Amino acid sequence: MKHKTAFITGAAKGIGRATAVALSASGCHVILTDIDQNALDQTKTEIEKSGGKATTYLLDVSNQEQVNTVHQQALKEHQRIDYFVNNAGIGGTLAPIHLMTADNWNNVINVDLNSIFYCLQAQINILLPQGGGNIVNVASLAGKKGVMAGSHYSAAKHGVIGITKSAAIEYGAHNIRVNAICPSFLETDIIQAVPKQILDFVKEHRVPLKRHGKAEEAGETIKWLLSDQSSFVNGHALVMDGGMNAG
Numbered sequence: 001m002k003h004k005t006a007f008i009t010g011a012a013k014g015i016g017r018a019t020a021v022a023l024s025a026s027g028c029h030v031i032l033t034d035i036d037q038n039a040l041d042q043t044k045t046e047i048e049k050s051g052g053k054a055t056t057y058l059l060d061v062s063n064q065e066q067v068n069t070v071h072q073q074a075l076k077e078h079q080r081i082d083y084f085v086n087n088a089g090i091g092g093t094l095a096p097i098h099l100m101t102a103d104n105w106n107n108v109i110n111v112d113l114n115s116i117f118y119c120l121q122a123q124i125n126i127l128l129p130q131g132g133g134n135i136v137n138v139a140s141l142a143g144k145k146g147v148m149a150g151s152h153y154s155a156a157k158h159g160v161i162g163i164t165k166s167a168a169i170e171y172g173a174h175n176i177r178v179n180a181i182c183p184s185f186l187e188t189d190i191i192q193a194v195p196k197q198i199l200d201f202v203k204e205h206r207v208p209l210k211r212h213g214k215a216e217e218a219g220e221t222i223k224w225l226l227s228d229q230s231s232f233v234n235g236h237a238l239v240m241d242g243g244m245n246a247g
C-alpha cells in the first residue's frame with residue numbers, strides 16, 4: 001500500500017481514526033475528514049509523529065454539497081485517491097418506533113445512509129476516470145438484524161449493505177471493488193448511549209470471545225478489504241462479531 005492515498009470519513013475518532021493509523025502504518029497518505037476539527041488535528045499529529053503523512057478536511061457527510069466540494073478539493077491536492085472508507089456515523093437517540101420522532105429518524109438516515117449515497121457518487125466519479133480503486137463502507141451487525149429501539153439505525157445500516165452490493169455489481173467491470181464491514185459492539189464513543197446492562201449481557205452471554213471488539217480490529221479488517229490481499233472479494237458485507245452469530 002506504499003504511496004497509495006486513502007480518504008476516510010469520520011476519521012477523527014473511533015474506527016475511522018484506527019483505520020487511518022493502520023493505513024498510515026502501511027505507507028498510505030491518509031486524508032482525514034470529520035466534523036470535529038480538534039479531534040482531527042489530534043489524529044493528524046499522532047500519525048505524523050509516527051512518520052506518516054496526513055491531510056485534514058472538515059466534512060459533514062450528510063451535506064451533499066460539502067461532500068462533492070471536499071472530494072474535488074482532495075483530488076486536486078493529491079492528484080489520485082486509491083481508497084475510500086465511508087465510516088462516519090451516529091447511533092441516534094434510542095426509541096421504540098411508536099415514540100420515535102421524525103427528526104430523530106431523519107437525522108440517522110441522513111448521516112448513516114444518505115451520506116453513503118453522496119460519498120459513493122463523488123468517489124465513483126473519481127475512480128472511473130482513474131481506472132479503478134477500492135471502497136469500504138462501515139455498516140453494522142444492525143444491517144443484518146433488527147435493533148430494539150434502534151429501527152432508524154438498523155434501517156440505515158441495512159441500506160448501507162444494499163447500496164454496497166449494488167455498487168459492487170455496477171462498477172466491478174471498472175476495476176472498482178466495494179465492500180462493507182458489519183461489526184458488533186466495538187469499544188468506541190458511539191456505544192456510550194447503549195445501557196451498560198445490555199453491553200455486559202451481550203459480552204457475557206452472546207459473544208463467544210467474551211469481549212467487545214476494538215476499533216483497531218475494525219481498522220485492520222478495513223485495511224485488508226482495501227488491499228490487494230482481498231482482490232477477489234467484492235460486494236461482501238463482512239461480519240466481525242467475535243462469533244456472536246455463528247450459532
Ligand code: NAI
Pocket residue numbers: 009010011012013014015016033034035036039059060061062087088089090091111138139140141182183184185186187188189190191215
Ligand atoms: P465514534 O463516535 O467513535 O466515531 C464517529 C466519528 O464520526 C466521530 O469522529 C464523529 O465526529 C464523526 N461524525 C459524526 N457525524 C458525522 C458527520 N455528519 N459527518 C462527518 N463525521 C461525522 O464511533 P465509531 O464506533 O468509530 O463509529 C464509526 C462507524 O462505525 C459508524 O458508522 C458506526 O455506525 C459504525 N459502527 C460502530 C460500532 C460500534 O460498536 N462502535 C458497531 C457497528 C458499526
